[in-house]
Amino acid sequence: MNVPICQILPKSQTNRSFCQIMILIWTAVLTAAASAAAAEEDRTALIDHLRNWNGNVQPTKIVSWNAYSRQFIDAPTFKLLPMPKVTKYTAEVKQGQQSWQVKSDTPFLSLETIWPQMENKIFTLNFQWLDQAGTSLAAENSIRVKAPDWQGLQEPDADWRGAADRNMEYFIHTAWHGKAPYREPDMPVWIWSCASPTVTHDYWTGDFPDGYPMSYPCNTHALFIGGLLIYADHGRPQSEEAMRLARITADWNLKNRLPDSGAVPLFPYSTITNGQFGGGNEGAHITLLRASLLAIAYVDIYRATQHQPYLDYAIHIAKTTAKFQREDGSFPYRIDPQTGAVSEQYTPAAADFAALVYALEPYYYDPDLTMAAQRAIYWTIAQVCTSSYWKGVYEDVFPWPPFSNLSGGETQLFIRLLCQLKEQDPAFVPLARQLNRFVEDQFVIFSSESEAFIHPVKGLLHVKGPLVFEQFVCWYPMEAHAGLWIRTLIELHKATGEPVYLEKARAAANAICALQFEDGQFSTLGMRYYQDGKIISDKETGFNWYNCNVAASMWLYTLDAYVKSLSEKN
Template sequence: MRQRENNIKKITLTGWNKYSIRFVDPPTWTWKPIPQIKKYVVNFATDKDKKAQSYSTSEPLFDMSSIWQKFPHGSIDMLILGFDSNNKETCLANYKNFFKTHDFDKARQKPMNWSNAIIRNASYLLDESGDPIQDFEIGLPRGCWSSMENSITREKWSNYVMPGLYHTSHIFAFLRFSEYFPKHPLAKEAKKQAKIYGDWLLNNRNPKDFTYSLFPFSNVGYGKLEELGQNPARGTTVTRAGRVGIAMLELYEQFNDISYFKYAEFLANSLVKFQRDDGSWPFRVNAKTGEVLSEYTSDAISPARLFALLDTLNNKTTYKNARLKAIEWMLNGPVKSHRWEGMYEDTDNIEPYINLENLDTNEMIRYLIHFKNEDSKFLKIAEDLNRWIEDQFVVWHPDDCVSIGYGNGGGGIIGKTNLRSPTPTVLEQFQCDYPMEGHTGNWLMSLIALHQATEKEEYLLKGIATANSIQLGQQEHGAFSTWGFDTRFNRPLNTLDWVGDNACGHTGLILWNQYYSALQNNTKFELGLWGL
């Protein structure tokens, strides 16, 4: 049957927030102008309203700042209508549902025993698998060939892994633990497992004769060392090489093994080679042929951090130009457009702004603060980026859990839940919008940098509350909660936790504990450019 042409005039939202459904701060809505339309009427109604509030505008734009205080926290329905010069409705209306969510309550919480939570989590992370060991798993930590598991039994959901993203998370977490608790009985095992993960990354890479020669794998499974062929093919995540390079430098500093340093340099040189003229990189490629499978990623900060760390260690400026090009692209790109997406190996190629995330936003915040003396505007930009994260991704109040779970998190395994989680916690991305320990830990690191740079008490209070929230989401067996912890049941609603995300939360909590202790003891603390 011949497809009918769609010539219907309709109001279509534009702008970075067109797929957003959570707002702490009043949003401004924009839409495509329609020539025949002389007046737009923007209508809002809450669940308790019997009649909508209506506002007229001649422009395809509506700023909610002047009316935001009229709405209670919770669900808001919006309907935008268009009228011609005869006041006749002449186009298809646009409907959107979104939520007004709480802001930080500014309460000063009492710090919990974070050290105890960290040790309990280390015991969980370093434990053996609850499944029979496959041949390809012999002698390896259980996270080498497993991402998601029933954390209670340690039974694996699958043998599917994302090495560039999560093997590095274990390296960062275990080295931090062994450094912070050097006399603890688990410290030796933590250091040992960190090295095993590092050696795995060194020994298991894309082939040397590939276009993206020796780049780290992004998606592998069941002992097979080649990128998983998915439909559509997801290929190799290019900028993940920056993260792996940073992990190699941490291993080099710890073990003084030159092979780690050489691989970090190799990856940095390769990233310079593949950097585009505008300073960016493609998101995903066919590592063998070099074909670009997915164009856009906002992540240029991982390579930039690797460049900066190498130049610091070498006391040179070898990579300065490539670093500055990457940062300039980000300042003119995602910093202004808010298009922070193209980050994760297990997401599909989808239209712009539908799956915003905050991993690299947080890394950019910390970079700008670290290099704040290079540009007087950097600190203000960092604070603005943080507020964007707080607006879109931080769950400040348990009642706001009603606004989460609308994505396809966990490949649809988790689903929409009526969660009541400790707060504040941080959502991962629009398509996996759950309060996760790992992303809460990542933001916690940004709060360290922000407080250290500004000395504003709000960042300290937020940090204490956030660290407490990670601990309040800890399960009896030591695991932090990947999909949120429900205080009514005193457990998660789903215990299919990701060990790599636990490792990220672990690192964030350790660094916060170190920083807060340094504040109390008036001792020096330096966050630097390392990550989780």
């Protein structure tokens, strides 16, 4: 803490000796140093707490959607649980030796008045429920981060296409020369293994020296097909092999699917493990709406090949999924594929189905499917957008308490759909803007100065931004989600013409390039970060996800082509 001498010396200093003055000065300096040391110790404790956040979700008395939010760019407002005899609600915010207090007679507490005074750093948040006498009837403490906002595009474009080429060269090479714990003959290693081998034995994710033993076909294979098609469509060096691999992946899923019986006949598996179908958190169950993402990839590969079985399968998935739509337009999350019994109810992903229906429309139109898609869209607006319950719905995630694991993945898909259908409703684009700000506020790490990335082993890390965190319980700034955000920003730019969206996309592309290792891999877990002002490669961790790498490359290619097309128009 820097304390000006004029603030240390008393007004009667002219009557004091030089020694007395120096004693006063050194007393103040030592006090400041002690306070700084205490603040640093406190800060270390906060970082240690955040390192262990995953798996330590505690019950909360915060009613609002942001009860478990890890970062905020904009000043948050919290709704607390109303309680009998409580007449005042307070929030104390603390950063180091600085503290602020907010009070309210209602259970709504906004940090807006103090937000400009706070630094872009970690802070503690202490809520109190007080009775008329000022006695605390309840309290709740948490640790959050005030994160920096967008500061504009401040550098030239990196070689996005070159970075994507190197990554796809690695991916194509790995298909036949990589390692996997289970290897199906004449199949790419990444059919059954979705992540590269871990290198260190004490890495927190576990020890997988031969690669991760699981894959999630509706997600991973969909991205493989889409990424390989985009690579070939852009005429890159191994386009012929890329198209061959895309077809191998698509044909594998036509061959390896559920039996032609039960509640979802011939549906794709959403988890596969070491040569077995099912496993992991899902067991024998499936994530219903994930199949829509794979079906969209089948529409894409049909467009490229005109192979009718690909289109037929996409139509089959759409029609089968539609049977599970509820009266309000929603769908169940996880089901037993044989009986149709629901094992987990809520999912915000109804728009996955709607996106499939509109992807099919140029080749297959069914008014009943379109009506179902419209109901899914307006249910999402009415229920998910208003509640902000953008639950993370990844196959490898356990059920978590409500609002404790939000993600921007489904939010982004819905933003893109709103932009693509903007002519249908004038409210779509304003809502898309609002949802993008939600994604930024909760999941985007804009600057290397941000303190939002607390690694469970390494502690506070600073990465080049903007990158995008995946979900609350897997709090890593990932290349895939930055790539998907680039895709989202392109759609927002097309829909609005506002330059800021394209500028953010270009900055995100540069940040993805900064995640690249020498062999072409992108770090999935933010393991290229700043140390002493330079980016270092922490490659020994391994565990880079093939689908995440491909997703990043897909949208680097797309952004490169989009920017060039705009230049040609101008």
